[in-house]
Amino acid sequence: xxxxIEVKNLRKVYKRTxxxxxxxxxxxxxxxxxxxxxxxxxxxxxxxLEILQGLRSATSGEVTxxxxxxxxxxxxxxxxxxxxxxxxxLYEKLKVKECVELFASFYPSYTPIDTLLxxxxxxxxxxxxxxxxxxxxxxxxxxxxxxxxQPKLVFLDEPTTGLDPxxxxxxxxxxxxxxxxxxxxxxxxxxxxEAEFLCDNLAIINSGQIIESGAPSDIxxxxxxxxxxxxxxxxxxxxxxxxxTGSTMERESYA
Amino acid sequence: xxxxxxxxxxPFWQLMMVNIRPFFRDKAVLLWTFGLPIFIALLLIQAFSxxxxxxxxxxxxxxxxxxxxxxxxxxxxxxxxTITRLSQTDSIVLEDSFASAQLAEVISSxxxxxxxxxxxxxxxxxxxxxxxxxxxxxxESLMARNYLLRLKAQANGEEMQSNVISVKGYRYTDWLIxxxxxxQVLGLALVSIANSLxxxxxxxxxxxxxLSPFKRRDYIIGxxxxxxxxxxxxxxxxxxAFHFLFGYTLQGNVLDIIAVMALGSFCICMLGVLVxxxxxxxxxxxxxxxLLYFPLMFLSGIYFDTANFPTLLREIVSLLPTTAFLxxxxxxxxxxxxxxxxxxxxxxxxxxxxxxxxxxYFCFDWGDEKS
Numbered sequence: 001x002x003x004x005i006e007v008k009n010l011r012k013v014y015k016r017t018x019x020x021x022x023x024x025x026x027x028x029x030x031x032x033x034x035x036x037x038x039x040x041x042x043x044x045x046x047x048x049l050e051i052l053q054g055l056r057s058a059t060s061g062e063v064t065x066x067x068x069x070x071x072x073x074x075x076x077x078x079x080x081x082x083x084x085x086x087x088x089x090l091y092e093k094l095k096v097k098e099c100v101e102l103f104a105s106f107y108p109s110y111t112p113i114d115t116l117l118x119x120x121x122x123x124x125x126x127x128x129x130x131x132x133x134x135x136x137x138x139x140x141x142x143x144x145x146x147x148x149x150q151p152k153l154v155f156l157d158e159p160t161t162g163l164d165p166x167x168x169x170x171x172x173x174x175x176x177x178x179x180x181x182x183x184x185x186x187x188x189x190x191x192x193x194e195a196e197f198l199c200d201n202l203a204i205i206n207s208g209q210i211i212e213s214g215a216p217s218d219i220x221x222x223x224x225x226x227x228x229x230x231x232x233x234x235x236x237x238x239x240x241x242x243x244x245t246g247s248t249m250e251r252e253s254y255a
Numbered sequence: 256x257x258x259x260x261x262x263x264x265x266p267f268w269q270l271m272m273v274n275i276r277p278f279f280r281d282k283a284v285l286l287w288t289f290g291l292p293i294f295i296a297l298l299l300i301q302a303f304s305x306x307x308x309x310x311x312x313x314x315x316x317x318x319x320x321x322x323x324x325x326x327x328x329x330x331x332x333x334x335x336x337t338i339t340r341l342s343q344t345d346s347i348v349l350e351d352s353f354a355s356a357q358l359a360e361v362i363s364s365x366x367x368x369x370x371x372x373x374x375x376x377x378x379x380x381x382x383x384x385x386x387x388x389x390x391x392x393x394x395e396s397l398m399a400r401n402y403l404l405r406l407k408a409q410a411n412g413e414e415m416q417s418n419v420i421s422v423k424g425y426r427y428t429d430w431l432i433x434x435x436x437x438x439q440v441l442g443l444a445l446v447s448i449a450n451s452l453x454x455x456x457x458x459x460x461x462x463x464x465x466l467s468p469f470k471r472r473d474y475i476i477g478x479x480x481x482x483x484x485x486x487x488x489x490x491x492x493x494x495x496a497f498h499f500l501f502g503y504t505l506q507g508n509v510l511d512i513i514a515v516m517a518l519g520s521f522c523i524c525m526l527g528v529l530v531x532x533x534x535x536x537x538x539x540x541x542x543x544x545x546l547l548y549f550p551l552m553f554l555s556g557i558y559f560d561t562a563n564f565p566t567l568l569r570e571i572v573s574l575l576p577t578t579a580f581l582x583x584x585x586x587x588x589x590x591x592x593x594x595x596x597x598x599x600x601x602x603x604x605x606x607x608x609x610x611x612x613x614x615x616y617f618c619f620d621w622g623d624e625k626s
Contacts, residue, residue, distance in 0.1 A: 055465060055623040075468065083466035089458035093280040094273060102273055105264035106469045112260040129280070146466065150259070155466065 004184040005029040010061035021047040023208035034185040036195040036202035044208040045188040082146035083155035092131035107149030120144050136167025156187045270477025296435045313337045318346035325410035433584040434557035444523040449540040452531030461622035479524045507591040519580030522604045525611035533620045551577040579603040
């Protein structure tokens with residue numbers, strides 16, 4: 001499989017505070033893979049992500065996307081990526097369709113807006129203002145803006161923080177669809193269930209260093225030795241809420 | 256293979272529309288952005304368009320002073336003139352003060368008759384044996400002197416007309432209106448554009464844009480075109496209002512006027528973008544915008560003619576974009592001159608715009624560490 005992201009010995013020290021935000025981090029992500037960066041607040045997830053996005057420069061180390069570096073190929077790389085940030089804001093009085101159209105205009109070709117809105121379950125809201133949407137609907141709009149140009153790499157920085165379980169489920173299934181279509185997804189999250197559901201591989205980062213990495217099941221097996229942990233999990237409050245509110249863990253169709 | 260659309264969407268156009276639509280969808284924004292400035296513009300014109308008015312005046316006649324009886328009678332009958340005859344003692348004190356050049360002290364001393372008159376009658380002019388003195392500025396003094404001399408001439412049956420010939424394009428209102436237009440441009444283009452940019456930066460909009468292949472120039476062109484569109488909308492309303500309320504008509508070629516307005520507005524818009532180029536907080540951009548707004552407003556000759564400034568200051572002021580814009584607009588719109596006659600002003604506006612654009616292009620903070 002083609003390597004999309006290659007990070008070698010990445011290090012970032014903030015000049016003003018002299019804080020080491022990222023310390024000797026290395027990993028790689030392949031085409032069609034969802035890679036998760038997990039860790040507590042201030043662990044260095046967003047800094048790492050912003051270096052990968054070409055928004056910050058690394059103090060040392062090497063970062064290549066699609067075999068290209070930011071210094072020489074910025075224009076080309078920006079055309080291959082999209083992203084949803086931790087905090088997303090746009091003018092409240094813009095319609096859903098207008099927001100997606102804006103980002104479509106930046107790419108030479110794009111998914112037809114109506115098709116995309118239908119796939120993201122936003123057709124009925126296409127003429128609604130952003131201010132009229134729920135948190136989950138807004139987040140889907142921002143994801144639609146990120147993928148309308150059919151980027152090969154999508155960055156998602158804590159995309160489901162603050163969403164209710166139903167919205168999170170909807171969001172997850174959209175990400176799954178993207179993966180199946182061959183898009184590489186780079187995700188940061190605080191939610192372990194999200195990481196487990198979406199990520200093929202992940203890295204747990206703490207104080208700027210990767211303390212564990214690999215496939216979620218491998219990490220669990222390496223971390224816990226008692227068989228109880230390996231049994232099928234019991235129903236959780238999350239499952240009760242989903243059942244009572246009419247949603248299930250079963251995949252709904254977004255195609 | 257996923258479905259693809261090749262229909263061309265122009266990013267600068269989309270960015271322009273993104274900046275225009277919210278204005279028309281929010282009544283409060285519409286009111287404060289358009290309604291209030293238009294109201295203030297009309298109010299300013301109304302307040303200034305009448306020109307200086309003749310105030311009541313107090314004419315002091317010294318004891319023993321020989322004044323033509325006809326003139327004295329005409330002044331006594333005039334509703335604007337109050338005659339006060341000074342006693343012999345007061346006249347002597349006043350005459351002594353002329354000799355010792357201490358008139359101001361005498362007038363302002365608490366027990367002075369003249370001080371009392373000043374407080375009670377709105378004194379403008381003192382009629383002394385050989386001169387007229389005024390406690391007000393030279394323009395008002397001159398007006399009062401002319402007024403009294405006209406009364407004198409009329410009392411003697413002499414014709415002395417001094418009416419103003421009202422020619423469109425040369426009236427005081429005509430002189431004022433282009434200034435009010437430039438003031439509107441300054442408000443919307445400088446202040447509003449700078450604050451809007453900082454707000455976009457604070458909301459992470461630039462970072463969001465950087466996660467796509469958008470081009471910087473498209474954003475700058477989009478936001479400037481959006482403000483130019485809003486200005487066209489505002490100017491249309493203002494010109495129609497000025498026409499019906501004050502009989503204002505454009506004397507020059509409409510295309511020339513549009514060209515001057517477009518270049519002038521573009522230049523001020525670029526200044527607004529420059530102010531918002533690196534500011535991280537609205538308080539900072541507002542402060543910088545205000546710092547520029549007031550000198551540009553006063554020095555460019557919006558309210559008063561700058562012809563009386565010292566030569567060096569006048570030369571410096573003429574290089575300001577607002578001065579070049581206003582001078583060109585007054586000449587083209589009011590006096591109907593051709594663009595060639597305002598080429599100096601157009602060059603100043605063009606060069607300034609390019610300089611602003613280049614600084615913005617290279618110094619703009621797009622929310623990433625590199626910029």
